[in-house]
Amino acid sequence: MTDPTAITTDGATGRPAPSAGPSSPSADAGAAARRERLGHLLQHHGASLVLLGLAVFGTVAFDAFATGANLRAIVVSSSFLAIVALGMTFVIISGGIDLSVGSLFVLGGVLAAYGSRAGLLAALALPLAVCGAIGLLQGVLIGRLGMAPFIVTLAGLLGVRGLMLAVSDEGATTYLVEDRAFASLGQDGPFGVTWPVWITVALAAAGVVLLQRTGFGQNVYAVGGNEEAASLMGVPVVRTKILVYLLSGLLAGLAGAxxxxxxxxxxxxLGIGLELDAIAAVVIGGTLLTGGVGGVTGTMAGVLLLGVIQNLINQVGNLTSAVQQVVSGAFLVLVVVAQRVLSRTQRLT
Known part of the structure; x- marks a missing residue:
């Protein structure tokens, strides 16, 4: 009979064989790697997973949710916020914030309608030129003079809306779009989907390439991750900051047009509170407010997620728009808490 207490020996050396303890270093490393991969997945694709879940729920719970007309309404209404949020993504990844995009959005719309009297090109060029110049000015103040982004863009929020009121006679004058070609840009489009949606898709694709495949994109990540270290490595910090605010101003003006x-x-x-919706979409999409982490695809998922939440609330029928704001705010808090936990977990691993 074999003694159950006997020590197992290595047949080649006769020495006691190593005992498999509760856990080995390789097992601990494997578990840590799995936790890190899971945290990375939730950080970057959590909004997409929640969006998929809500879409399945809406399809099962409401007959009108998955119809072509309803889905088109969601993407069309979300496209303008998506363009604004795209610019906000670059700003937040760089470690900044832009509170002026809501005012730039409404100013861009007013200038586009005013410029449409001279044709399609003027309707697009005027808001892009003015909003881009304002974004450039804010970038210079932040990047060159070192002023706080919150203060500069808060001043921009107030000043740009004042400029819009001056252009529109204190809001009493509403300029009508007189050029048919320009009007068709916002109302027509192939396959029953308006041109703003296709423009949003093209801009999002360009944003992915710009952020992930170019030196400028890597500079944005570097500045947001650690500005001092980026400067020591030769990254053009000032130029990068100026360019992200210029990009944000251009996109906000384009969305308004x-x-x-x-x-x-x-x-x-229009545009009141749009800057908060854009920030919420960016953060929900996985971009950290501290900078250095984020992506365009997550932002697009965050925009669609906000649109789907609002649409599902509308599907219920007896809920007010205030409920949508409460749900969006609560969801944003949950996302920020989850990001905090995930970031702490990844630091521990």
């Missing part, structure tokens, strides 16, 4: 084409007028009461 496309929205004016859709509405056939430069409505002066």
């Amino acid at each position: 496309l929205n004016a084409a859709r509405l056939s007028s430069g409505v002066t009461i």
Whole structure:
């Protein structure tokens, strides 16, 4: 009979064989790697997973949710926020913030409608030139003079809206879009989907390439991750900051112009709180407010997620728009808490 207490020996050396303890260093390393991969997946693709889950729920719970007309309505209404949030993604990854995009959005719409009297090119060039110049100025103040992004863009939020009121006679004048070609840019499009959606898809694809495949994109990540280290490595910190705010201003103005084409007028009461929606979409998409981490695809998923939440609330029928704001705010808090936990877990591994 074999003694159960006997020590197992190595047949080649006669020495005691190593005992398999509760865990080995390789097993611990494997578990840590799995936790890190899971954290990375949730950080970068969590919004997409939640969006998929909500889409399945909406399809099962509401007959009208998965119809072609409803899905088109979601993507069309989300396209303007998506363009603004695209620029915000670059700004936040670089470690900044842009509170002026809501005012730039409405100013772009008013200027586009005003410029449409001279044709399609003027309707696009005027808002892009003015909004781009304002974004450039904010970038110079932040990058060259070292002023705080929050203060500079908060001043931009107030000043740009004041400029819009001056252009529109204190909001009393609503300019109508007079050029048919410009109006069709916001109302027509192939396959029953308006041009702003296709423009958003093209801009998002370009944003992915710019952020992931170019030196400028790597500079944005480096500046947001550690500005001092980036400067020591030779990264053009000032130029990078200026360019991200220029990009944000251009995209906000473009979104406003496309929205004016859709509405056939430069409505002066739009854009209030749009900057908060853009920030929420970016953060929900996995971009950290501290900078250095994020991506365009996550932002697009965050925008669609906000649109789907609003649409599902509308599907219920007896809930007010205030409920959508409460749900979006609560969801944003949950996302930020989850990001905090994931970041701490990844540091531990």
